[in-house]
Amino acid sequence: MTWRSPLALVRDALRGQRARENELRSLESNLPYEGLEKGKQPNRYFPSNAIKTTKYSLLFFIPMNLYEQFHRLANLYFVGLVILNFIPEVNAFQPEIALIPICVILSLTAMKDAWEDFRRYQSDRKLNNMPCFIYSRKAKQFVERHWKDVRVGDFVKVVCNEIIPADLLLLYTSDPNGVCHIETANLDGETNLKQRTAVSGVCNTHPEFEPESFNGIVVCEKPNNNLNHFKGYVEKPDKQKVGAGIESLLLRGCTVRNTDHAVGFVVYAGRETKSMLNNSGPRYKRSKLERRLNIDVLFCVILLFTMCLIGALGHYLWLNAMPVVPPYLVPPTSGHLYRPSLTSFYMFFTMIILLQILIPISLYVSIELVKIGQIFFITNDIDLYDEETDSRIQCKALNITEDLGQIEYIFSDKTGTLTENKMVFRRCSIMGTEYPHKENAIRLAVLDEPEAEEEVIFNQHARPLPTRWSLDSEEANAEDTHGHGSRRRSKVTGNAQSDVAFSSPLETEVVPDGKLFQKISGSLSHSQKTDAYLDFFLALAICNTVVVSMATTKRRRVSVSPQAKHTNTPLETLSSLMRNAGSIFKFCKRNPKRHRTFTEDSEENFQPSGQTEEVGITALRPCSLHPPSLSDEPALTSDNLRYEAESPDEAALVYAAKAYGFNLLSRTPDSVSVRLPSGEVLDFEVLDTLTFDSNRKRMSVLVRHPITKEYILYTKGADFAIMELLGTPYAEHFSGNKKNIATVTQRHLDCYAKEGLRTLCIAKKVVSEAVYKHWSVDRKNAMAAIENRERLVMDTAVQLEKNLTLLGATGIEDRLQENVPDTIQALREAGIKVWVLTGDKPETAVNIGYACGLLEDEDLVINMGCKDKLTCTNILDCTLEEVRRYNADPRNVDTTLNMSLVIDGLTLEKALSPDLLDRFVALVKHCRAVLCCRVTPLQKSRVVKVIREKLKVMTLAVGDGANDVNMIQAADIGIGISGQEGMQAAMASDFAISRFKHLKKLLLVHGHWCYTRLANMIIYFFYKNVAYVNLLFWYQFFCGFSATAMIDYWLMIFFNLFFTSVPPIMFGVMDKDISAEMLLGVPELYKTGQGEGDYRFTTFWVSILDAFYQSLVCFFVPYFVYQDSDIDMFTFGTPMNTSALFIILMHLSIEIKSWTVVHWIIMLGSVALYFIVTLAYSAVCVTCNPPSNPYWILQSQMEDPMFYLICILSTVVALLPRYIFHVLQNSIALSPFIQAKHLDRKDPSIREEWMKELRSYRGGGQVKRSRLSTPPSPTLETPVDFIHESLAVADIMGDDFTLNAIAKN
């Protein structure tokens, strides 16, 4: 590198800064500058593709790490103590020794950080050295380079199944239509293929792309983390601008699929890529328990200060009582004594040093370790593993495990959370005629059967190994080995999901309705191409964004995350590394399987399988998968077509069309080919696709009919979004039938909604050529716009979607997930209130509510829907008054009003207004279940926040879609269901599960365990520290409050560091107060954790008092024994230290509820370690630790029978009260836990009987509510209906009356 003046360097740096900060970036090709020095490169200001996620560098590790560590308060406390210890007036120990704890902690943390950083460095290096192809002007071809060599402005070629190294603007693909398919699973977890199209009109040099011919300038926006938006254009030399959006951007980390190869221009590289910008560190939340804990730590600080004050005061009095200087009072060097007041002031600080362990700093470290252990067990729970998606539960928030045990409110999404979000076509209505599809319903009922024999989870546990899981997998695998993967497997689990989304037979196979089928055949035979039925099915087949692929192109799911996560916690790194390692392993393992699939199913369609063996990270050669869009493929029969859609509704509709013979054969951006039942293939030219957005709630496709050459717009969308756009009724216009199709269809739609079906309306519009021409100009302008592009594009869409003609409507069933009613029932028994917040209509929601057991027949369902505030106020007041009256009634003492509330979004808005909020909250407090319908994502999060803050309860939100993200983040615990709607929810969540039913075990078992374990561990930790430190404190009364320790300082450190540190951690990770079977069988046990829970103010103080008592015993038993004897200091301290160890460990033994091998090993190991280490230390240390004199003390003590007698007596006396308390508590005041434990000991058959009895007892305890409330309501009519259309006083009175009547019954 040549020398450049510093000024030039500064100028260059400034210019680079400006270039990076600029809103718009102009990038040109690097090729003309190839080989030139760096300063001449046009894109030198932008970061290269090499990524660096490490925090430290080798040289500056120590200072940087120390700097980082001293940001923690705990470490500052240590440093403060050390500094105090270096002040001669104040020090309690040798100053060097006081450095030990801080050094140990700092170096341990530093080692952990260094290791993490090293692993990050390794994964960075691996990523940076991944191979890729970059075009070189010299070589005139793409040459193999590494990822780190990629720079902005390069041309990169990616081949099939390769991971994209940087954000590329797609310029060319091997596909004649300029399409490239990518899988974004690495970024957002969505497994469906996405289509990306090359920027049109930039590179016309077919068949091979010549990067050197590219001479445009790429203008793009500043890098941002939005994965779904990109704005940019290519400016050609002739100043013509070609717009480019996200549809032309290949994102780093995605995988190329179904496309032989593609070439892109690097726009963002390295840390500026969207995937890296999206990569934020782990979430940090404080759990409720930890917040409580901090208060108690504060109490400890107060306690410490009090004790130190007592020490200082005592020292003052002691000194004051001294008439002259006694020989043992060492004067300071200056020769004369300090004044007592000053000395005792110093003594205060010395005491702080001596009693420092009272502040349980090690508790924080231990809690972190315990949580790592707890998360290990949660993620390893095989019951929370989903066989179908091969996914475990993921814990993203590492420090709120114990919150799972304290949940009082659950807010759940409906679609995809309670339901499968696997759409099954059920019914349709065409031109006002309803086709119920009875045959299809029968088929679904048959498929349902395996689900009917659901097993309750605890039964599975009761069985010895192998459990159901292993049995299942064996079956599945056995069948798999000689069958076509997905189909067979799906049958095993009823509604399984295969590798490709939305393709279980449940969804793909629709049995056509006989009548409708005849009708279509009829209309076809009359060859009426414009028949409405034909249009309807064509719309189903065309109006979507479904990607067609071959059934045999089975894709592997890639789970390598190309971005190393910025992690702060060891577990996160560990697990991500393990994940990475695992997926690499998977690559290797999977290849043979791929191989097999190819050879078995698709010899003709694919190149010899030999090539595919190199698929994976090392895949350099393209595996020539033919793009599916080639419709002339010989083997393209309708059977091996597979549809992949972003929304499951779409796939369901396309499969439905297929059932009637309308096969969607292929889809490219420009054309759609559909085979009609007659066998004829129609190629529609797609002129435009007006994609779905949540404002319009509809999507449209504008096509040109190949025969009639008409411009036709097919639209589908939510019923209200379509109905308001209808023009002249189609029927009047066409067949002369006067009945209003819209009205009839609306009736059908209402009917569908009551059945719990999701409804969509299908409409069409014929556009005249003139209108189209005019519109397309607007459209193009809108597309090329950089500012306000989204709004402009939407405006053009709205412009066209007018005066539609209704074709019909469809009803799609969203099936309940397995075990949902059972889970909800269990959660409810556990004292958790379940709310459902959904965007669906009230009718659909209520039906799902009944189906999943959220609403029960005997419930009093209040349906709140009011148009104005006054009505709302009235309803709230009336209902509250009613509840009050009901509760005041002496007849109802032992029963509760089982009330449920159904409320819609508009009403909710009013109820949440400040003046009604309190009343609303008061009302919902009495409701067993609340259903909020038609709520927006924002409302969802508001509801969660209101309940959380007003009622001061622990909330949990569970959802699966992007619309649940707000809610998930607002709740104390957010749970994402990694389902069909992508991974946004799962990525924003604290825990990601794959099924709703997993909540049951997660909360009832793991939540309970984690909570009780951690709560008990923390209480024990406080106790342990106080008990041990108090020994020193009591000694102060006998040594003139001079901060003398009668225990060797090293042994004190060892005591906390080695002898008593592991057992509490083990206790926090492994203790099991009740078995999982009992917790699942008797959900009431969960209630102990709610509200205050186990960890209460009283529990803390009781354990502190116990610690005081025990330390008194532990100190005064040896004291009275050795009173007036010739005992020396450290001999005096030895039995104390030993019995303290025994007391502290035995105390834990009383608390441990279940002893496994691990418990025994650790407990006995701790005792053994104590003796071994102490003996070795006292044998070796002759002059090592100056003031103290540990040499041979334990040895001589162990020869003395008195030592053992003292230890036994101290231990027994210290633990007797706690032991007796436990025994009496377990014998007299039988808590549900003890009962459950007793039950747990019985053999399974008796236990089940008991459990059944317990449950029936519970059932009996509740007065049957049917006499109080309205009769069971299968439909909407029956519940007490509070929907007021107008503010009619009579109405309210009427309702009031109804309620009264009910109550009086």
Place this chain on the structure above:
Amino acid sequence: MVKQESESANRPDNTAFTQQRLPAWQPILSAGIVIPGFVLIGLAFIGIGVALFVTSKSIQELEFDYTGYSNESPCSSCAQSVVANCKCSLNFTLTTLLQGPVFFYYGLSNYFQNYRRYGASKDDNQLYGDLSYFTSPSSSCSPYDYDSSKKPIVPCGSIANSMFNDTFTLTWTVNGKTNNVSLDGKGIAWWTDYNVKYRNPNVTPLKNAFNGTVKPINWAKPAYELDASDPSNNGFVNQDFLVWMRRAALPNFRKLYRRIDASGDYKNGLPAGNYTVDITYNYPVRAFNGVKKIVFSNVSWMGGRNEFLGIAYLVIGSLCVVMSVVMLIVYAKFKFPDEE
């Protein structure tokens, strides 16, 4: 099978450990179960308690305060004077034999050897015989590290400086005949102190090692002349010095002074008769309200006399027995239905 692995690579291991299904012992502490435990512990404790109590009772202990606070006290004159080597004697009579082996202690009260700065005021390396620390004692000894003329003090520090310097001789008067009771000063310190922890520098004569150093301010004689009668009992391994250097745990303590030499008339202990302890009174304790004592005691396997432990064992043992009765009542009343 390769295939199986790849199908469910994320599947957790189904082991008893990861599934938290390790076989476990789950004791439920309830009244019925703990009764035998309480009975056993109670009986065992009562047994131990009785043994301890009986043993403790058999131990005889004679304790004499010679501080001289009251005027009747034989050493009251010495206590008031500041003369060095003030002599006084203390008489007592034994009516029966004091069973041997008999230990002769001196005791101090209100004396805080466990005071923190006092405890730190010594130099272990110097006491280990390391000559380099003779010339430059550790600063922990300050202010007793150098004297006013900046000469190093050996042994340095406050503990050594404040060494107890009263001496005692015991005479037995029987039938008008006075016999000197021979006192054994060997092996009264810890074996490890004498052999390992404290060492004299390897210089002969020992005196030369102390060249250029001064004796502690309060000492009458330098360290190498502590015991004129026994040259091996000098320097840092002087038994009295070792006993003093092992700091007492509590402010009221006794330290072993001598053992009664179990030979001749004293084979079985101290026979009955009149005894006189001749005291060389040097150590000032009145200033800080201290008390000086002489103690004669015989020992058993449990050391000196201690009634506390025996009584404590008896009380706790009885308590356990009582608890077992209470538990029995509780058990009968609140029996869990399925408990056998």
